[in-house]
Amino acid sequence: MFLSDKLLKILLQSAKKARLSILHLPKSDWHNLSSARRGLSDFTVARPHSHFEGLKNRSIVLMFPDLPNEDRAYAGILRSKQGVTTLDSRIAISSTIKLRPSSVSGLADLLEPDSLRRAFGLLTSKHATITRLSPVVSTALVTALWNQEENCQSACKFDPSSASNFDPFVRRALLVALVSSELAGIAEARRARVA
Numbered sequence: 001m002f003l004s005d006k007l008l009k010i011l012l013q014s015a016k017k018a019r020l021s022i023l024h025l026p027k028s029d030w031h032n033l034s035s036a037r038r039g040l041s042d043f044t045v046a047r048p049h050s051h052f053e054g055l056k057n058r059s060i061v062l063m064f065p066d067l068p069n070e071d072r073a074y075a076g077i078l079r080s081k082q083g084v085t086t087l088d089s090r091i092a093i094s095s096t097i098k099l100r101p102s103s104v105s106g107l108a109d110l111l112e113p114d115s116l117r118r119a120f121g122l123l124t125s126k127h128a129t130i131t132r133l134s135p136v137v138s139t140a141l142v143t144a145l146w147n148q149e150e151n152c153q154s155a156c157k158f159d160p161s162s163a164s165n166f167d168p169f170v171r172r173a174l175l176v177a178l179v180s181s182e183l184a185g186i187a188e189a190r191r192a193r194v195a
Contacts, residue, residue: 021059042094057080
């Protein structure tokens, strides 16, 4: 099995186990987050517990910030979800990267057949804080992004000794975040067993 196939398999397993989600925030929140010190690369958001129901740690979160003069799509890793008050939970998103295509319609166009494209379009138009994609749409989107040359170089050319061949976008960034996140989860589970 080629290295690229193994890496894609890791992403697809993660997408099936913890489905992709879309984070919807008001325009003012996106503006404030983008102006923060770390911008959209690493941030936290608090909302009532019900807004984040079903969201799993170490899952991929898609974001389409409503920012002036920008049509951008991002993917990040949900680092943690925890209750911070009696009424609210806080999520932390990190390792955020820009995606290409950079619009909802552009990403939808990557999906086949039309039924998947329509399902993704409907889910992105919802206004809940978190919209969870189905496992089928999640894996189809991961595969489509993986196959986009705009997002990354071919993993078949991956050569650790050559910095120029490292995947600069989705493959490497999401894999590093997911794998390190999975290892942290395993260590956490072992500590819990010992305690």
